[in-house]
Amino acid sequence: MPTIKDVALKAGVSVTTVSRVLNNRGYLSEKLKKKVLQAMDELNYRPNELARSLSRSRSNIIGLIIPSVAHPFFGELTGYIEEHAYRNGCKLLLCNSRQDKHKELEYIDMLRASRVDGIIMGSHTLEVEAYQQMNLPLVTFDRQISPGIPYVCSDNYQGGVLATTLLIEKGCRQLAHIGGHPGLNILSGLRFEAFAATAGAHNIPYTLLHTDHNSFDVEAYERLLAQLFHEQPGTDGIFAGSDIIAAYALKACREHGRRVPEDMRIVGYDGIALRSMLGPALSTIRQPIEAMGKLAVELIIRQIHGGPVSPQYVLPVELEEGATT
Amino acid sequence: MPTIKDVALKAGVSVTTVSRVLNNRGYLSEKLKKKVLQAMDELNYRPNELARSLSRSRSNIIGLIIPSVAHPFFGELTGYIEEHAYRNGCKLLLCNSRQDKHKELEYIDMLRASRVDGIIMGSHTLEVEAYQQMNLPLVTFDRQISPGIPYVCSDNYQGGVLATTLLIEKGCRQLAHIGGHPGLNILSGLRFEAFAATAGAHNIPYTLLHTDHNSFDVEAYERLLAQLFHEQPGTDGIFAGSDIIAAYALKACREHGRRVPEDMRIVGYDGIALRSMLGPALSTIRQPIEAMGKLAVELIIRQIHGGPVSPQYVLPVELEEGATT
DNA sequence: TTGTACGCGTTATCAC
DNA sequence: GTGATAACGCGTACAA
Numbered sequence: 001m002p003t004i005k006d007v008a009l010k011a012g013v014s015v016t017t018v019s020r021v022l023n024n025r026g027y028l029s030e031k032l033k034k035k036v037l038q039a040m041d042e043l044n045y046r047p048n049e050l051a052r053s054l055s056r057s058r059s060n061i062i063g064l065i066i067p068s069v070a071h072p073f074f075g076e077l078t079g080y081i082e083e084h085a086y087r088n089g090c091k092l093l094l095c096n097s098r099q100d101k102h103k104e105l106e107y108i109d110m111l112r113a114s115r116v117d118g119i120i121m122g123s124h125t126l127e128v129e130a131y132q133q134m135n136l137p138l139v140t141f142d143r144q145i146s147p148g149i150p151y152v153c154s155d156n157y158q159g160g161v162l163a164t165t166l167l168i169e170k171g172c173r174q175l176a177h178i179g180g181h182p183g184l185n186i187l188s189g190l191r192f193e194a195f196a197a198t199a200g201a202h203n204i205p206y207t208l209l210h211t212d213h214n215s216f217d218v219e220a221y222e223r224l225l226a227q228l229f230h231e232q233p234g235t236d237g238i239f240a241g242s243d244i245i246a247a248y249a250l251k252a253c254r255e256h257g258r259r260v261p262e263d264m265r266i267v268g269y270d271g272i273a274l275r276s277m278l279g280p281a282l283s284t285i286r287q288p289i290e291a292m293g294k295l296a297v298e299l300i301i302r303q304i305h306g307g308p309v310s311p312q313y314v315l316p317v318e319l320e321e322g323a324t325t
Numbered sequence: 326m327p328t329i330k331d332v333a334l335k336a337g338v339s340v341t342t343v344s345r346v347l348n349n350r351g352y353l354s355e356k357l358k359k360k361v362l363q364a365m366d367e368l369n370y371r372p373n374e375l376a377r378s379l380s381r382s383r384s385n386i387i388g389l390i391i392p393s394v395a396h397p398f399f400g401e402l403t404g405y406i407e408e409h410a411y412r413n414g415c416k417l418l419l420c421n422s423r424q425d426k427h428k429e430l431e432y433i434d435m436l437r438a439s440r441v442d443g444i445i446m447g448s449h450t451l452e453v454e455a456y457q458q459m460n461l462p463l464v465t466f467d468r469q470i471s472p473g474i475p476y477v478c479s480d481n482y483q484g485g486v487l488a489t490t491l492l493i494e495k496g497c498r499q500l501a502h503i504g505g506h507p508g509l510n511i512l513s514g515l516r517f518e519a520f521a522a523t524a525g526a527h528n529i530p531y532t533l534l535h536t537d538h539n540s541f542d543v544e545a546y547e548r549l550l551a552q553l554f555h556e557q558p559g560t561d562g563i564f565a566g567s568d569i570i571a572a573y574a575l576k577a578c579r580e581h582g583r584r585v586p587e588d589m590r591i592v593g594y595d596g597i598a599l600r601s602m603l604g605p606a607l608s609t610i611r612q613p614i615e616a617m618g619k620l621a622v623e624l625i626i627r628q629i630h631g632g633p634v635s636p637q638y639v640l641p642v643e644l645e646e647g648a649t650t
Numbered sequence: 651t652t653g654t655a656c657g658c659g660t661t662a663t664c665a666c
Numbered sequence: 667g668t669g670a671t672a673a674c675g676c677g678t679a680c681a682a
Contacts, residue, residue, distance in 0.1 A: 046434065046437055046438040047438060048379070048438070048440060049438045049439045049440065050375055050378050050379045050384060050439070050440050053375050054373075054375045054376055054379055059375060061418075068404055069394050069400050069403050069404050069407070070397075070400050070401045070404040070598065071400075072395075072400070072599065073398065075394050075395050075397070076395045077398035078394050078395075078419070079393055079394050079395040079421055080393070082419055082420070082421050083421065086420075091418055091435065091439065092418065092419050093386075093416055093417065093418060093419075094403070094407055094417050095407070095417075096404055096407050096408065096421045109371065110416065112371055113371040113372060113373070113374045114374045114375070114416060115373060115374065115375050116574075187548075218598075218601060218602075244602060247602040247603075248602055249605070250604065251530075251602065251604055254337055254604050273395065273543075274397065275601070276543060277569060277572040277573055277576065277603075278572075278576070278602075278603070278604075279542075279575065279576055279579050279603075279604050
């Protein structure tokens with residue numbers, strides 16, 4: 001691979017001049033510029049980003065830690081994050097934590113060692129201090145760490161209200177919520193807080209079911225659903241914590257002979273693109289996934305440039321009614 | 326951030342010594358080793374991977390170019406690739422090409438500039454020369470470039486035979502295949518070659534439908550399905566090019582009042598984990614997705630070490646019968 | 651307007 | 667066993 005030296009030699013100038021045309025810095029005659037550009041072209045020269053990064057102590061790499069890209073929501077989100085990172089001249093280093101504290105810690109370490117310019121945390125299983133200590137631009141999804149670390153989320157509470165209200169308006173008399181484990185300041189917990197509050201306000205009885213770990217565990221969902229049908233057979237409305245869970249609820253209904261929406265109404269959360277492949281159109285609370293991904297990237301970049309960021313960014317959700325309510 | 330110099334200073338040794346304990350190279354007394362390790366610990370020192378990479382001209386980064394992580398198959402595959410890259414001490418740089426030649430070229434350029442140790446190509450829209458010219462460990466999925474560039478794929482032909490045979494054995498009299506565009510030496514084209522050959526051998530009439538671009542285009546699938554129902558109403562068996570397409574076929578059947586499997590039998594391809602969220606269990610040809618991801622990483626690493634690699638790696642598929650046949 | 655020389659943090663090649 | 671010192675490829679004061 002040719003280096004800047006080779007280019008300088010071929011163009012008959014110094015490396016400084018080459019570096020200048022590379023970065024459009026300082027004044028330089030058109031003539032030399034042409035010559036240098038031509039030399040670059042002939043050698044098919046590409047500046048070594050490693051050396052560049054080392055020299056400017058800036059890598060243009062953003063780290064992304066999520067539970068798993070295989071989960072449709074995170075897959076979609078990751079796609080948007082990558083797209084917008086790319087548009088801003090940044091590369092994306094992908095890390096799947098599987099919601100494992102140990103793995104997450106190792107990934108953070110690795111990312112710091114790799115001198116990434118910032119980290120977008122879609123998975124955050126550690127204690128607050130772990131994030132505060134590392135002196136790096138950070139953004140989280142759905143988790144509040146400290147005022148200095150901005151978080152991006154959809155309006156979880158409003159989403160919970162919308163979903164629950166819809167179920168009640170449709171005539172549901174006994175509700176259930178199924179979701180992941182609500183711990184660690186996870187803001188998605190607001191969804192079922194809103195659910196409980198709204199149901200309570202209407203004097204509608206409800207059940208709360210959640211998995212142990214906040215991971216993507218199909219079997220856990222199926223177990224919870226079986227449990228629900230068994231222990232609360234009167235349930236006629238489900239607010240699912242994600243569209244995936246809603247899909248399994250739909251499937252469970254079919255297997256248990258419950259008609260949707262006649263016997264059971266279902267509302268999901270997320271609004272993933274894949275929901276369109278389900279049989280009936282799923283009613284759901286749509287998060288602005290692309291906007292969230294884009295914003296996360298922008299917040300990292302803004303922090304890199306020392307720009308101001310707010311502690312929180314709550315994006316609006318939208319109720320999308322389908323055929324399951 | 327502390328550097329190796331700071332550690333050396335604190336431990337009262339030279340940077341060479343620190344580097345030695347860092348890499349377990351050469352002989353060094355236990356005493357100094359302890360001291361250095363302690364200094365590292367106290368400073369919370371992490372070696373700068375950028376400098377390391379520059380010095381050894383080896384970054385331990387693998388580039389991955391795929392159409393889109395948002396597509397379930399690639400999302401799942403990416404998850405496995407990341408996992409195995411990580412296990413081998415490599416990081417993963419993610420690139421979504423959207424099957425865009427221009428973007429793919431830019432990504433390749435960027436990855437080369439970033440001095441990645443190799444590239445796994447899940448998307449490959451360029452001409453053969455483009456890949457041959459770059460002197461870098463490469464692995465492709467489902468595309469044959471040249472003997473020096475190994476490719477990983479499932480046994481597409483066998484998969485096509487299994488799927489088609491199943492449909493015929495179940496009594497289908499008129500078949501259809503729906504898939505992506507078969508061009509550019511894409512080996513997945515073998516699926517419908519096998520389909521056509523098998524159907525032909527049994528004197529079963531069939532239709533071939535495929536999208537223009539090999540991308541993940543929901544609307545195109547729905548359009549093709551509508552077209553199929555309209556133009557070939559007698560079709561009673563569909564071999565879909567992916568589980569996603571199969572899911573839309575299933576949905577279309579429901580919308581057109583066709584019962585599955587009574588009126589229409591459907592077989593998918595891929596065996597993505599998400600298929601379990603569909604209503605009825607989908608019959609499909611299961612690719613060993615994890616094995617494919619793992620193998621791709623290993624092949625890159627083997628090439629880095631100058632190890633021998635075969636030109637092709639065809640992994641076995643498995644017919645999984647569900648409720649749609 | 652252009653070139654020299656040094657620094658970025660590590661590794662590797664020599665000496666001691 | 668341990669320590670200077672020159673690469674690795676590039677950016678950038680500073681000098682010319």
